Amino acid sequence: MKPFRYERAGTLASACAAAAEPDAKFIAGGTNLIDLMKLQIETAAHLVDIGPLPLAEIEETTEGGLRIGTRVTNSALAADMRVRRRYPVLSQAILAGASAQLRNKATTGGNLLQRTRCSYFYDTSKPCNKRMPGSGCAALAGLNRMNAVIGVSDDCIAAHGSDMAVAMAALEARVETIAADGKTRTIPIDALYRAPGNTPNIETVLAPGELIRSVVLPPPPPGRQLYRKVRDRASYAFALVSVAVIVSRQNDRINAARVAFGGISYKPWRSAEAEAALIGAAVTVASFDAAGRAALKDARGYGCNDFKIPLARRTLRAVLADATGVI
Amino acid sequence: MAEPGSTNNEAVTLTVNGQRHALDLDPRVTLLDALREHLGLTGTKKGCDQGQCGACTVIVNGQRINSCLTLAVMHAGDEITTIEGLEEGGNLHPMQGAFVRHDGLQCGYCTPGQICSAVALLAEHRAGWPSYATADVATAPALTDAEIAERMSGNICRCSAYPNIVAAIREVAEGDRT
Numbered sequence: 001m002k003p004f005r006y007e008r009a010g011t012l013a014s015a016c017a018a019a020a021e022p023d024a025k026f027i028a029g030g031t032n033l034i035d036l037m038k039l040q041i042e043t044a045a046h047l048v049d050i051g052p053l054p055l056a057e058i059e060e061t062t063e064g065g066l067r068i069g070t071r072v073t074n075s076a077l078a079a080d081m082r083v084r085r086r087y088p089v090l091s092q093a094i095l096a097g098a099s100a101q102l103r104n105k106a107t108t109g110g111n112l113l114q115r116t117r118c119s120y121f122y123d124t125s126k127p128c129n130k131r132m133p134g135s136g137c138a139a140l141a142g143l144n145r146m147n148a149v150i151g152v153s154d155d156c157i158a159a160h161g162s163d164m165a166v167a168m169a170a171l172e173a174r175v176e177t178i179a180a181d182g183k184t185r186t187i188p189i190d191a192l193y194r195a196p197g198n199t200p201n202i203e204t205v206l207a208p209g210e211l212i213r214s215v216v217l218p219p220p221p222p223g224r225q226l227y228r229k230v231r232d233r234a235s236y237a238f239a240l241v242s243v244a245v246i247v248s249r250q251n252d253r254i255n256a257a258r259v260a261f262g263g264i265s266y267k268p269w270r271s272a273e274a275e276a277a278l279i280g281a282a283v284t285v286a287s288f289d290a291a292g293r294a295a296l297k298d299a300r301g302y303g304c305n306d307f308k309i310p311l312a313r314r315t316l317r318a319v320l321a322d323a324t325g326v327i
Numbered sequence: 328m329a330e331p332g333s334t335n336n337e338a339v340t341l342t343v344n345g346q347r348h349a350l351d352l353d354p355r356v357t358l359l360d361a362l363r364e365h366l367g368l369t370g371t372k373k374g375c376d377q378g379q380c381g382a383c384t385v386i387v388n389g390q391r392i393n394s395c396l397t398l399a400v401m402h403a404g405d406e407i408t409t410i411e412g413l414e415e416g417g418n419l420h421p422m423q424g425a426f427v428r429h430d431g432l433q434c435g436y437c438t439p440g441q442i443c444s445a446v447a448l449l450a451e452h453r454a455g456w457p458s459y460a461t462a463d464v465a466t467a468p469a470l471t472d473a474e475i476a477e478r479m480s481g482n483i484c485r486c487s488a489y490p491n492i493v494a495a496i497r498e499v500a501e502g503d504r505t
Contacts, residue, residue, distance in 0.1 A: 075390070
């Protein structure tokens with residue numbers, strides 16, 4: 001690890017000002033950042049620990065949703081009875097990620113901002129445009145089984161690793177931030193992440209020193225909520241593909257649908273195409289398959305990860321069948 | 328104790344197994360290295376040092392964490408419990424006894440982490456926390472073998488003593504209920 005200066009945050013304003021300096025970073029749970037600092041992939045010279053700040057509460061909002069403080073741990077969020085009853089897809093998604101030990105440390109904001117687990121991002125002997133801009137992408141022609149198939153570029157095919165964010169995308173969560181100049185803003189979760197394009201090193205729209213303060217869940221949309229994760233072992237592995245759905249039916253028709261995928265893109269991948277195909281459609285396997293084709297129509301495999309495209313379609317079909325009671 | 332090359336040590340007081348220790352640490356020192364190298368508490372093991380194996384599991388403020396992925400300076404004021412702190416009045420903690428009775432180990436390297444993890448698992452279950460194995464997350468599930476396996480997935484045992492580890496945890500959980 002490179003040497004760094006450690007600072008406990010005094011106030012929100014002083015923390016944001018300190019973290020806006022070059023080579024400074026916020027630290028909260030640290031489960032991803034410390035791992036990357038050991039490998040000198042992250043090389044912050046100054047860490048601002050937001051542990052002393054409040055921001056660890058879950059509160060009701062006036063519109064009937066929940067506001068989740070950025071320091072709420074993944075465990076606390078998944079175990080909160082309001083989340084379990086009103087947003088079960090979020091509890092399920094969080095519990096599908098990492099291990100109990102990591103969920104006890106990892107925070108809400110940190111989970112959203114975790115870096116990719118692309119093996120070439122982690123392998124400092126290989127080119128990686130995200131780690132070292134301009135060096136190339138070793139994953140394109142490499143062992144890219146875990147990499148993304150949609151929304152990415154020839155400069156970077158890294159996938160985002162969060163399960164939590166996939167459920168939040170389906171729930172249309174909003175990210176509330178405060179910047180170093182004290183300005184606050186609200187960012188729809190779908191707009192938080194930047195497509196890799198030719199600058200995959202820039203992953204979000206956040207400015208230096210801009211802190212995620214909270215995440216707001218709007219009131220839960222109608223319908224059955226379900227999260228399913230497909231992975232190489234039964235527990236504690238990143239998703240090959242995951243799917244969050246919120247779907248409701250009226251008689252034989254689907255009248256509301258939210259669909260988001262994990263493991264296939266640089267961000268939690270909300271699929272407006274799948275939702276459009278589902279709304280008004282008959283509650284049949286044929287409709288689910290049509291939604292899967294619509295969702296993945298722009299997907300492209302890179303060799304080892306070609307299987308993710310049919311896997312994503314089939315996982316969506318299975319989750320929709322489960323959620324709507326179609327055998 | 329200063330680390331070679333460090334210029335910005337931090338004073339931190341760690342409370343480990345009820346004892347307070349004043350330390351002067353390079354901020355790079357993980358909680359795991361502080362326990363092992365600075366306090367001589369070598370019961371907590373370093374396996375992968377990247378949060379994948381669980382050998383470094385300790386209990387902080389009642390919750391299990393990977394001590395390899397957190398900085399010691401972030402834990403001023405926390406109550407830290409390691410395997411050395413589980414015994415009660417010279418007797419093994421019930422979970423330690425159950426691991427011995429059920430032969431829940433072979434080489435033993437992962438065992439301190441397994442036991443700390445299992446002790447905290449029972450507290451999480453008593454608090455009604457669900458897991459990915461829970462069919463309806465709005466309910467407090469029974470602690471089936473599938474629940475135990477899912478909840479222990481952050482602790483790897485390369486000797487594969489898993490069936491006996493599950494049996495040990497099941498026994499202590501059942502004792503809790505009687």
